Amino acid sequence: MSRAAEAKLPVVRPLDRRSARRRAAWRRRGQVLAFMSPWLLGFTIFFGYPLVMTAYYSFTHYDLLSSPKWIGLANYRYLFSGDPIIRTAISNTLWIIAVAVPLNAIFAFGVAVMLSRARRGIGFFRTVFYLPALVPPVAATLGFVYLLNPATGPVNNLLRHLGLPDPLWFDSPTWAKPSLVLLGLWGIGNLMIIFLAAVIDVPKHLYESAELDGAGGWQSMRWVTLPTISPVILFAIVIGVIEGLQYFTQAYVASTIAAGSAASATEGANSLGYPLYSTMFYPVLLYQQGFRYFNMGYASAMAMLLLVVAFAVTVIIVRNSRRWVHYQGPAVR
Amino acid sequence: MRRVAIAGLVLLVLSASVIAGCGGSSESSSGSADLTFWTGFTDRELGVMKDVVADFEKTHPDIHVKVVGGISDDKIVAAIRGGNAPDVAHSFDAGAYTGAYCSNGAWIDLADYMKQDGLSDDVFPEVPREYSQFEGTRCALPMLADVYGLYYNKDLLAKAGLDGPPQTMSQLMDYAKKLTVRKPDGSLEVVGLDPFDGFYENIAAHWAPQWGVDWVDESGKSNLAAQPGWASMLEWQKELIDWYGYDNLVRWQASAGDEFSAQNAFERGKLAMNLDGEWRVAFIGSEHPELNFGTAPLPVDDAQPDLYGSGYTSGSIIGIPKTSGHKDEAWQLLKYLATDTGALVKMTNGIRNVPTTTAALESPDVKPDEAFNIFLDIFANPNTRTTPITLVGSANQDLVDAFVTKYQAGKVDDLQAGLADLDKQIDAQLEAAGGAQVP
Numbered sequence: 001m002s003r004a005a006e007a008k009l010p011v012v013r014p015l016d017r018r019s020a021r022r023r024a025a026w027r028r029r030g031q032v033l034a035f036m037s038p039w040l041l042g043f044t045i046f047f048g049y050p051l052v053m054t055a056y057y058s059f060t061h062y063d064l065l066s067s068p069k070w071i072g073l074a075n076y077r078y079l080f081s082g083d084p085i086i087r088t089a090i091s092n093t094l095w096i097i098a099v100a101v102p103l104n105a106i107f108a109f110g111v112a113v114m115l116s117r118a119r120r121g122i123g124f125f126r127t128v129f130y131l132p133a134l135v136p137p138v139a140a141t142l143g144f145v146y147l148l149n150p151a152t153g154p155v156n157n158l159l160r161h162l163g164l165p166d167p168l169w170f171d172s173p174t175w176a177k178p179s180l181v182l183l184g185l186w187g188i189g190n191l192m193i194i195f196l197a198a199v200i201d202v203p204k205h206l207y208e209s210a211e212l213d214g215a216g217g218w219q220s221m222r223w224v225t226l227p228t229i230s231p232v233i234l235f236a237i238v239i240g241v242i243e244g245l246q247y248f249t250q251a252y253v254a255s256t257i258a259a260g261s262a263a264s265a266t267e268g269a270n271s272l273g274y275p276l277y278s279t280m281f282y283p284v285l286l287y288q289q290g291f292r293y294f295n296m297g298y299a300s301a302m303a304m305l306l307l308v309v310a311f312a313v314t315v316i317i318v319r320n321s322r323r324w325v326h327y328q329g330p331a332v333r
Numbered sequence: 334m335r336r337v338a339i340a341g342l343v344l345l346v347l348s349a350s351v352i353a354g355c356g357g358s359s360e361s362s363s364g365s366a367d368l369t370f371w372t373g374f375t376d377r378e379l380g381v382m383k384d385v386v387a388d389f390e391k392t393h394p395d396i397h398v399k400v401v402g403g404i405s406d407d408k409i410v411a412a413i414r415g416g417n418a419p420d421v422a423h424s425f426d427a428g429a430y431t432g433a434y435c436s437n438g439a440w441i442d443l444a445d446y447m448k449q450d451g452l453s454d455d456v457f458p459e460v461p462r463e464y465s466q467f468e469g470t471r472c473a474l475p476m477l478a479d480v481y482g483l484y485y486n487k488d489l490l491a492k493a494g495l496d497g498p499p500q501t502m503s504q505l506m507d508y509a510k511k512l513t514v515r516k517p518d519g520s521l522e523v524v525g526l527d528p529f530d531g532f533y534e535n536i537a538a539h540w541a542p543q544w545g546v547d548w549v550d551e552s553g554k555s556n557l558a559a560q561p562g563w564a565s566m567l568e569w570q571k572e573l574i575d576w577y578g579y580d581n582l583v584r585w586q587a588s589a590g591d592e593f594s595a596q597n598a599f600e601r602g603k604l605a606m607n608l609d610g611e612w613r614v615a616f617i618g619s620e621h622p623e624l625n626f627g628t629a630p631l632p633v634d635d636a637q638p639d640l641y642g643s644g645y646t647s648g649s650i651i652g653i654p655k656t657s658g659h660k661d662e663a664w665q666l667l668k669y670l671a672t673d674t675g676a677l678v679k680m681t682n683g684i685r686n687v688p689t690t691t692a693a694l695e696s697p698d699v700k701p702d703e704a705f706n707i708f709l710d711i712f713a714n715p716n717t718r719t720t721p722i723t724l725v726g727s728a729n730q731d732l733v734d735a736f737v738t739k740y741q742a743g744k745v746d747d748l749q750a751g752l753a754d755l756d757k758q759i760d761a762q763l764e765a766a767g768g769a770q771v772p
Contacts, residue, residue, distance in 0.1 A: 150583065
């Protein structure tokens with residue numbers, strides 16, 4: 001609309017003004033949408049579409065090669081009452097969450113506290129403790145399987161020299177999961193850096209007043225440090241639980257390599273979950289069903305259940321956290 | 334404003350075309366073609382395949398073939414799904430994948446091509462003829478078979494005062510114990526024979542024919558508990574494992590070396606006898622020519638001595654994925670690889686796998702070799718068996734092997750009840766895959 005056109009209209013009726021405003025609002029919205037479009041497209045193509053299709057496939061028999069066949073709730077029935085391995089897979093997953101999440105958090109926090117008190121060489125130690133986080137998970141797992149090889153690994157050689165018992169590690173149903181936990185503890189770098197930033201960030205005046213009130217080391221840790229960094233603890237727990245629910249790469253690599261079947265004709269027979277299903281986690285079973293047996297419909301049903309559980313667990317943790325997580329500074333809620 | 338809208342539109346169109354491009358495949362159908370051939374072979378064996386394909390190109394100057402090695406079935410399936418599969422694909426495991434490829438047209442039905450060229454499937458011996466089709470649909474041709482037998486280290490046998498290969502399971506047990514060498518601390522230095530399920534080629538399917546047992550009954554139901562052979566097989570394996578000590582054996586295996594490497598425990602003399610496929614003859618020849626070894630049929634159940642000479646066989650299949658843009662030319666290559674006597678003989682002599690046409694099996698050009706010929710005899714034995722082709726691929730075998738592993742570890746209290754339960758699990762699985770059920 002040109003200025004000349006505007007000048008010709010001596011009186012602007014309210015209706016016109018409103019519609020002009022509305023048009024401007026639409027234009028603004030269009031602009032916002034256009035700027036958001038790369039993200040919107042990405043979200044729709046790489047997240048929305050797969051999610052909708054996964055939900056659809058979960059009601060079908062789909063072998064990837066022929067078109068999906070609608071079978072209603074049959075996948076879910078098999079999931080809850082037919083699959084002979086699913087219980088083992090679920091309990092293994094719960095085990096890794098229950099053990100690894102708290103251990104990782106405690107270990108990362110412990111390292112962070114020590115680093116925050118180091119007087120010298122903090123840069124050096126920070127790097128040393130962070131470095132493992134940079135190693136790709138597959139490479140790290142291969143390294144651990146080699147280190148923990150029951151016959152030829154350096155760890156067992158050392159243990160034997162010291163006259164200590166030498167476990168079968170990744171080859172033992174009892175030790176396979178603890179070995180994976182060790183691997184996780186080694187790669188704690190990311191979490192450690194976040195804890196370190198939080199610990200350093202605790203205001204000094206809180207410690208000073210706690211000291212004036214007669215608090216000792218443990219008490220100031222309990223009543224000053226922990227409450228102040230509680231949002232980071234919450235973060236560690238939520239991320240840890242979600243990662244635990246999706247635990248795959250390390251278990252896949254460790255079991256396949258330890259079973260010695262990476263290149264053999266028996267691949268698949270015994271390697272996933274080796275030994276004795278002790279590393280058969282929920283996502284590993286999902287992979288086996290989807291990509292080894294081509295039961296993509298069933299694998300989709302498993303994925304939907306995983307999504308629902310992950311969502312529910314996160315909501316529960318976050319709700320519950322209001323009782324123990326303290327946010328500093330101006331309230332954001 | 335308009336410019337922004339146009340930019341958005343361009344972005345949309347661009348990304349749409351990128352997505353469309355991902356799924357596209359080039360189609361053309363003239364006399365000349367560039368084919369892609371995916372095979373599972375690697376290294377030395379891949380070299381032999383390339384040689385054979387080069388011979389094909391000489392007689393078919395219009396067709397050029399790109400051979401890609403080291404391909405697994407996961408990759409073939411993913412590629413068919415993604416529309417970028419090769420023109421000819423090769424799968425090592427007919428037992429696990431023929432059902433998957435033939436039941437739904439993933440590999441095209443070859444019946445018309447065979448009729449057109451007057452090719453009958455009688456050119457293949459019975460076992461490969463069967464494992465390359467599924468419920469009457471021939472979507473694949475056999476190309477080389479694998480046969481399993483016993484490898485033994487002649488020097489180690491002589492040192493232990495043993496003469497010739499064992500023929501019954503009780504002899505095998507006896508040999509295995511006599512050939513085992515322990516270190517002073519009780520750990521294992523040399524193992525006589527390792528029957529641990531999952532170790533190298535040890536899976537239930539490869540041992541089962543020596544007890545004369547079947548997988549299913551006439552109605553197609555899983556039939557493990559009702560045949561006493563299954564229980565005796567497992568008990569035999571467990572007795573030997575317990576004699577070594579389960580933990581000792583696992584520890585020894587961790588140092589045994591990769592199966593397909595020069596570190597292989599049998600090739601290094603750390604394993605005196607081993608169940609293995611016919612291909613090992615060529616591997617030993619190239620990796621450890623100094624090894625003084627012999628081959629024999631696997632020993633059999635003491636109660637069924639007539640079975641001696643038989644074994645397990647399964648094979649490779651080749652087919653044309655439905656997404657191929659050059660199906661006619663692909664058929665030419667397929668036919669050449671599967672039925673040309675010269676091609677099969679060349680592969681057999683190079684890779685030392687068993688040829689899968691009667692003509693090639695009888696060809697005088699197959700290089701004689703004492704150790705390899707044993708496998709040709711096992712292949713020809715009427716009692717030699719394979720595993721039934723199912724819709725669930727090897728999922729039923731995986732359940733059996735998982736059970737065997739559990740039993741070998743001493744985690745099954747009642748073997749007979751365990752086998753009966755296993756039957757039920759497998760039936761549920763097969764029924765679900767066949768019907769409109771899951772999975």
